[in-house]
Amino acid sequence: MSKLRNGFIVLLAVFGFAFGSLSSVSTEAQPVRTAEAATTAQQITKINSTxxxxxxxxxxxxxxxxxxxxxxxxxxxxxxxxxxxxxxxxxxxxxxxxxxxxxxxxxxxxxxxxxxxxxxxxxxxx
Structure with a gap:
């Protein structure tokens, strides 16, 4: 039972690391898209400002x-x-x-x- 529990804990740790790594990658990519959208919105605001x-x-x-x-x-x-x-x-x-x-x-x-x-x-x- 103890081996099964230890194996389960290791499995959870591996999945946690894998998903944690994936989420940090997507989190890093998101601000780039947001910055591009903000730049477009800012340009449009400037175009229409007059x-x-x-x-x-x-x-x-x-x-x-x-x-x-x-x-x-x-x-x-x-x-x-x-x-x-x-x-x-x-x-x-x-x-x-x-x-x-x-x-x-x-x-x-x-x-x-x-x-x-x-x-x-x-x-x-x-």
Whole structure:
């Protein structure tokens, strides 16, 4: 009985070491992904920092209507959160590029996100 108990304890120690090693590896890898996500979020915040509250709300509204706010939405030759032509995005589908390109597109075509929303309301596209 004592040999069985000692064997069981050794087995538990081996499993504990194995799982402890695996969890420390995954714990070390996690902050890298979190830092990358934070960097993207910070870049997007900076890109949109010059927009007024009304323009931010209009941008969010358009994103919801166009893609359900998905950065990977596809519709023919349109892609992403703002359903821009793939060529406008220069086939760079990153979140940061989508945000920058959408702001440039709307500024050039409509002047502001609120004006783009007004256009969308009367035409059901922008």
């Amino acid at each position: 927009l007024s509250a009304k323009n931010k709300a209009a941008k969010k509204w358009i994103a919801m209507r166009e893609s359900g706010r998905s950065y990977t939405a596809k519709n023919g030759n349109c892609y992403g959160r703002y359903q821009l032509l793939r060529s406008y995005l220069h086939y760079n589908y990153t979140k940061v590029n989508q945000e920058k390109t959408a702001n440039k597109y709307v500024a050039g075509r409509y002047g502001s996100w609120t004006k783009a929303k007004s256009f969308w309301l009367s035409h059901h596209w922008y």
